[in-house]
Amino acid sequence: MLDLIIIGAGPAGLSAAEAAVEAGLDYLVIEKGTIANTIRQYPVGRAMFSTPNEVEMHEGTLKPVREKPTREEMLSHYIHFVLDLDLRINTAEKVISVNGNIHEGFAIKTDASEYKARRVLFAIGAMEKPRHLNIPGEDLPKVHHLFVEPYAFVRKDALVVGGGNSAAEAALFLSEEGARTTLAIWREDWENRDPKAGAMKHWVRTPLEAEVEAGRLKVVLYKHVDEMRETEVTLTTETGESLTIPNDVVFVLVGSDADLTLLKQLGVQTEAGKLAEVPVYDPETFETNVRGIYVAGHFTHARHIKAAIDVPRRIVPLIARELKSKS
């Protein structure tokens, strides 16, 4: 019987693992992908929006070449954090069910093994379920819901659908690297200048507008995409016209949601958050309504990397104190 199982090895899970070591807990992190799997899925070479102090595991330990770290510098930082502390992490192992209760302990089943733990911390992020448009042709092999690199699409007709920073960055990177790119975006997103309302960052918008100005990138203000076919896409513009454009590749980047299935199966309640459905939890302890089940990171109200790192440092010592008072 372990003291604590942590599901997910993103910034939240890694921070929790270190806190578990410091609190003397017998713990294990289970990660379905790799260390910092979400960050590994960022576009190649991407610079973070955040400065080092907002994403590093300890002050002064992330030293990017420029002001903001790149995806690669981030990955190296988190990997060396794990190696230096020799954290216990099983990668390439997916948790498929969690059952039990605080009195008898929890049974954690993965696609490789089974474990028992007195407490479980879900640090599963919010990338599991990319949102779909649910239109005909969206299942074609040329349609992607994640953008990693532009280099395969030089001189191809690329369509990016979405209004946030991920879509804007993908359109920018594709256009800069020679793809004939169209960005389909709603007017309200294109005109949004409010950073608090998720507006495109200005350092993305400025070069994006330069690409438009130079005639390399086309922006289509659209109402909805109607159909994707092998060689073209049909969409309806904001003025109601049907537009068919030649197309080799599509990126649908309209956000993603956490998979809350395991939590719900345990009886954890959820509520509507500002941007997505979130589990109900105590804001001090991050314990859910199911005793012994905790949450941290991007699928809670504490969404950014800084909060994902800070919260486990507060709550894991509380878990340790409670466990020690019982043994």
Ligand SMILES: Cc1cc2nc3c(=O)[nH]c(=O)nc-3n(C[C@H](O)[C@H](O)[C@H](O)COP(=O)(O)OP(=O)(O)OC[C@H]3O[C@@H](n4cnc5c(N)ncnc54)[C@H](O)[C@@H]3O)c2cc1C
């Ligand atoms: C393109 C992009 C750019 C971003 N840029 C920034 C930025 O500049 N600054 C910033 O602060 N934030 C940024 N974010 C958000 C940032 O990535 C998240 O806030 C951060 O990753 C949250 O950390 P986390 O540990 O909560 O979740 P994650 O990093 O998502 O980690 C969750 C982990 O859980 C694993 N997992 C999930 N389910 C299971 C399961 N059943 N079994 C085992 N493992 C499981 C996943 O594989 C994943 O590794 C960006 C996000 C994206 C997508």
